[in-house]
Amino acid sequence: xxxxxxxxxxxxxxxxxxxxxxxxxxxxxxxxxxxxxxxxxxxxxxxxxxxxxxxxxxxxxxxxxxxxxxxxxxxxxxxxxxxxxxxxxxxxxxxxxxxxxxxxxxxxxxx
Amino acid sequence: xxxxxxxxxxxxxxxxxxxxxxxxxxxxxxxxxxxxxxxxxxxxxxxxxxxxxxxxxxxxxxxxxxxxxxxxxxxxxxxxxxxxxxxxxxxxxxxxxxxxxxxxxxxxxxxxx
Numbered sequence: 001x002x003x004x005x006x007x008x009x010x011x012x013x014x015x016x017x018x019x020x021x022x023x024x025x026x027x028x029x030x031x032x033x034x035x036x037x038x039x040x041x042x043x044x045x046x047x048x049x050x051x052x053x054x055x056x057x058x059x060x061x062x063x064x065x066x067x068x069x070x071x072x073x074x075x076x077x078x079x080x081x082x083x084x085x086x087x088x089x090x091x092x093x094x095x096x097x098x099x100x101x102x103x104x105x106x107x108x109x110x111x
Numbered sequence: 112x113x114x115x116x117x118x119x120x121x122x123x124x125x126x127x128x129x130x131x132x133x134x135x136x137x138x139x140x141x142x143x144x145x146x147x148x149x150x151x152x153x154x155x156x157x158x159x160x161x162x163x164x165x166x167x168x169x170x171x172x173x174x175x176x177x178x179x180x181x182x183x184x185x186x187x188x189x190x191x192x193x194x195x196x197x198x199x200x201x202x203x204x205x206x207x208x209x210x211x212x213x214x215x216x217x218x219x220x221x222x223x224x
Binding site: 031032034036042043044045046049051089091092093094095096097098099100101102103104 | 115117142144151152153154156159161169201203208209210211212213214215216217218
Protein backbone atom coordinates (compact mmCIF):
# COMPACT_ATOMS: atom_id res chain seq x y z
CA UNK A 1 0.00 0.00 0.00
CA UNK A 2 0.89 3.65 -0.05
CA UNK A 3 3.49 4.61 2.53
CA UNK A 4 5.99 7.28 3.49
CA UNK A 5 9.42 6.75 5.00
CA UNK A 6 11.31 9.64 6.48
CA UNK A 7 14.63 10.08 8.17
CA UNK A 8 14.63 9.12 11.81
CA UNK A 9 15.59 11.68 14.36
CA UNK A 10 16.24 13.33 16.51
CA UNK A 11 18.33 15.83 14.60
CA UNK A 12 20.29 18.48 16.49
CA UNK A 13 21.87 21.39 14.68
CA UNK A 14 23.51 24.69 15.42
CA UNK A 15 21.94 27.92 14.21
CA UNK A 16 22.74 28.76 10.58
CA UNK A 17 23.49 25.12 9.77
CA UNK A 18 22.04 23.37 6.70
CA UNK A 19 19.11 21.05 7.31
CA UNK A 20 18.04 18.10 5.20
CA UNK A 21 15.30 15.64 6.13
CA UNK A 22 14.96 12.74 3.74
CA UNK A 23 11.55 11.47 2.66
CA UNK A 24 10.65 8.73 0.22
CA UNK A 25 7.26 7.40 -0.73
CA UNK A 26 5.63 4.40 -2.34
CA UNK A 27 2.39 4.95 -4.15
CA UNK A 28 0.20 3.73 -6.93
CA UNK A 29 -0.46 6.62 -9.21
CA UNK A 30 0.74 10.18 -8.76
CA UNK A 31 0.22 11.52 -5.27
CA UNK A 32 0.55 15.03 -3.97
CA UNK A 33 3.35 15.40 -1.43
CA UNK A 34 3.36 17.49 1.71
CA UNK A 35 5.56 18.61 4.55
CA UNK A 36 3.80 19.47 7.80
CA UNK A 37 5.46 21.09 10.80
CA UNK A 38 4.46 20.72 14.44
CA UNK A 39 5.85 23.36 16.78
CA UNK A 40 5.95 22.53 20.50
CA UNK A 41 2.47 22.38 22.00
CA UNK A 42 0.73 22.97 18.68
CA UNK A 43 -1.00 21.05 15.95
CA UNK A 44 0.36 20.23 12.54
CA UNK A 45 0.58 23.05 10.04
CA UNK A 46 1.12 22.74 6.33
CA UNK A 47 4.65 23.88 5.54
CA UNK A 48 4.74 23.24 1.81
CA UNK A 49 3.36 20.96 -0.87
CA UNK A 50 3.95 19.81 -4.42
CA UNK A 51 1.37 18.26 -6.69
CA UNK A 52 3.34 16.87 -9.63
CA UNK A 53 6.76 15.70 -10.66
CA UNK A 54 9.52 18.33 -10.63
CA UNK A 55 7.35 20.80 -8.70
CA UNK A 56 9.19 22.64 -5.97
CA UNK A 57 7.33 23.63 -2.84
CA UNK A 58 8.77 26.43 -0.73
CA UNK A 59 7.87 28.37 2.39
CA UNK A 60 9.71 30.10 5.25
CA UNK A 61 13.08 29.31 3.64
CA UNK A 62 12.28 25.61 3.35
CA UNK A 63 12.21 23.84 0.00
CA UNK A 64 11.36 20.39 -1.30
CA UNK A 65 11.29 19.06 -4.86
CA UNK A 66 8.98 16.28 -6.04
CA UNK A 67 11.33 13.71 -7.61
CA UNK A 68 9.34 11.02 -9.35
CA UNK A 69 12.41 9.11 -10.56
CA UNK A 70 13.66 8.62 -7.00
CA UNK A 71 10.20 8.77 -5.35
CA UNK A 72 11.54 11.37 -2.96
CA UNK A 73 10.54 14.71 -1.45
CA UNK A 74 13.47 15.77 0.74
CA UNK A 75 13.08 18.87 2.87
CA UNK A 76 15.93 21.40 2.95
CA UNK A 77 16.73 24.71 4.57
CA UNK A 78 19.97 26.52 4.05
CA UNK A 79 20.29 28.30 7.39
CA UNK A 80 18.16 27.16 10.31
CA UNK A 81 17.11 29.25 13.28
CA UNK A 82 16.19 28.29 16.83
CA UNK A 83 12.57 28.95 15.87
CA UNK A 84 12.74 26.07 13.37
CA UNK A 85 12.89 23.58 16.24
CA UNK A 86 9.87 21.36 15.66
CA UNK A 87 8.69 17.96 14.48
CA UNK A 88 8.49 17.63 10.70
CA UNK A 89 6.17 15.17 8.96
CA UNK A 90 6.29 14.10 5.35
CA UNK A 91 2.98 12.96 3.87
CA UNK A 92 1.41 11.88 0.62
CA UNK A 93 -2.17 12.05 -0.57
CA UNK A 94 -3.76 10.86 -3.76
CA UNK A 95 -7.18 9.80 -4.94
CA UNK A 96 -7.69 7.87 -1.73
CA UNK A 97 -9.55 9.41 1.18
CA UNK A 98 -6.61 9.97 3.47
CA UNK A 99 -3.04 11.10 3.82
CA UNK A 100 -0.22 8.70 4.62
CA UNK A 101 2.27 10.18 7.08
CA UNK A 102 5.86 9.44 7.91
CA UNK A 103 6.79 8.87 11.54
CA UNK A 104 8.03 12.43 12.01
CA UNK A 105 11.52 13.85 12.55
CA UNK A 106 12.29 15.94 15.61
CA UNK A 107 14.64 18.82 14.88
CA UNK A 108 16.33 20.84 17.60
CA UNK A 109 18.32 23.94 16.69
CA UNK A 110 20.76 25.25 19.30
CA UNK A 111 21.80 28.88 19.50
CA UNK B 112 -10.83 31.94 15.74
CA UNK B 113 -9.02 28.85 14.58
CA UNK B 114 -10.36 26.99 11.54
CA UNK B 115 -10.41 23.73 13.50
CA UNK B 116 -11.00 23.92 17.25
CA UNK B 117 -10.48 21.06 19.65
CA UNK B 118 -11.61 20.91 23.24
CA UNK B 119 -10.30 20.29 25.79
CA UNK B 120 -6.62 21.06 25.14
CA UNK B 121 -5.49 18.89 28.02
CA UNK B 122 -7.28 16.27 30.05
CA UNK B 123 -6.33 13.83 32.75
CA UNK B 124 -8.82 11.06 33.41
CA UNK B 125 -8.96 7.83 35.36
CA UNK B 126 -8.99 4.33 33.99
CA UNK B 127 -12.51 3.18 33.20
CA UNK B 128 -13.99 6.65 32.79
CA UNK B 129 -15.83 7.74 29.68
CA UNK B 130 -14.43 10.80 28.00
CA UNK B 131 -15.39 12.82 24.95
CA UNK B 132 -13.09 14.94 22.83
CA UNK B 133 -14.75 17.54 20.68
CA UNK B 134 -13.86 19.07 17.35
CA UNK B 135 -15.53 21.86 15.43
CA UNK B 136 -14.55 23.50 12.17
CA UNK B 137 -15.35 26.62 10.22
CA UNK B 138 -13.77 25.48 6.95
CA UNK B 139 -17.02 24.17 5.52
CA UNK B 140 -15.33 20.86 4.74
CA UNK B 141 -17.33 17.66 4.53
CA UNK B 142 -14.48 15.34 5.47
CA UNK B 143 -13.29 15.09 9.05
CA UNK B 144 -10.75 12.80 10.71
CA UNK B 145 -9.51 11.76 14.12
CA UNK B 146 -5.86 10.77 14.58
CA UNK B 147 -3.72 9.89 17.54
CA UNK B 148 -0.05 10.70 17.79
CA UNK B 149 2.40 8.62 19.78
CA UNK B 150 6.16 9.19 19.95
CA UNK B 151 7.94 7.18 17.25
CA UNK B 152 4.67 6.00 15.70
CA UNK B 153 3.63 9.12 13.88
CA UNK B 154 -0.05 9.66 13.22
CA UNK B 155 -2.56 6.83 13.17
CA UNK B 156 -6.09 7.18 11.88
CA UNK B 157 -8.88 6.32 14.33
CA UNK B 158 -12.06 7.29 12.49
CA UNK B 159 -13.06 9.37 9.53
CA UNK B 160 -16.28 10.81 8.18
CA UNK B 161 -17.20 11.98 4.70
CA UNK B 162 -20.45 13.56 5.81
CA UNK B 163 -22.95 13.41 8.65
CA UNK B 164 -24.26 10.00 7.60
CA UNK B 165 -20.98 8.45 6.50
CA UNK B 166 -18.64 7.37 9.28
CA UNK B 167 -15.83 4.86 8.88
CA UNK B 168 -13.31 3.05 11.02
CA UNK B 169 -9.64 3.78 10.57
CA UNK B 170 -6.58 1.72 11.48
CA UNK B 171 -7.04 1.72 15.25
CA UNK B 172 -10.74 2.17 16.06
CA UNK B 173 -11.00 -0.40 18.87
CA UNK B 174 -11.89 1.29 22.14
CA UNK B 175 -13.13 4.45 20.42
CA UNK B 176 -16.41 5.69 19.01
CA UNK B 177 -17.38 8.86 17.16
CA UNK B 178 -20.37 11.04 16.50
CA UNK B 179 -20.84 13.47 13.63
CA UNK B 180 -23.43 15.83 15.03
CA UNK B 181 -23.31 18.26 12.11
CA UNK B 182 -21.09 19.05 9.17
CA UNK B 183 -19.00 21.20 11.47
CA UNK B 184 -18.77 18.91 14.52
CA UNK B 185 -17.09 15.55 14.99
CA UNK B 186 -16.62 14.10 18.47
CA UNK B 187 -14.42 11.24 19.62
CA UNK B 188 -15.35 9.17 22.67
CA UNK B 189 -13.39 6.73 24.77
CA UNK B 190 -16.05 4.55 26.32
CA UNK B 191 -13.83 3.15 29.05
CA UNK B 192 -10.45 4.81 29.05
CA UNK B 193 -7.29 2.74 29.56
CA UNK B 194 -3.71 3.92 30.12
CA UNK B 195 -2.47 2.94 26.65
CA UNK B 196 -4.90 5.48 25.23
CA UNK B 197 -2.68 8.18 26.68
CA UNK B 198 -1.68 10.17 23.58
CA UNK B 199 -2.05 13.39 21.66
CA UNK B 200 -5.27 13.42 19.64
CA UNK B 201 -5.79 15.49 16.51
CA UNK B 202 -8.86 16.35 14.54
CA UNK B 203 -8.41 17.28 10.88
CA UNK B 204 -10.59 18.35 7.98
CA UNK B 205 -10.27 18.12 4.24
CA UNK B 206 -12.21 19.47 1.30
CA UNK B 207 -11.72 16.29 -0.73
CA UNK B 208 -9.33 13.54 -1.66
CA UNK B 209 -5.82 13.20 -0.31
CA UNK B 210 -4.48 15.61 -2.91
CA UNK B 211 -6.04 18.47 -0.94
CA UNK B 212 -4.19 17.81 2.30
CA UNK B 213 -5.60 18.47 5.75
CA UNK B 214 -6.24 21.32 8.14
CA UNK B 215 -5.46 20.25 11.70
CA UNK B 216 -6.69 21.34 15.08
CA UNK B 217 -4.26 22.14 17.88
CA UNK B 218 -4.72 18.78 19.53
CA UNK B 219 -5.91 17.34 22.83
CA UNK B 220 -3.34 15.88 25.16
CA UNK B 221 -5.06 13.04 27.01
CA UNK B 222 -3.56 11.26 29.99
CA UNK B 223 -5.25 8.18 31.42
CA UNK B 224 -4.08 7.29 34.93
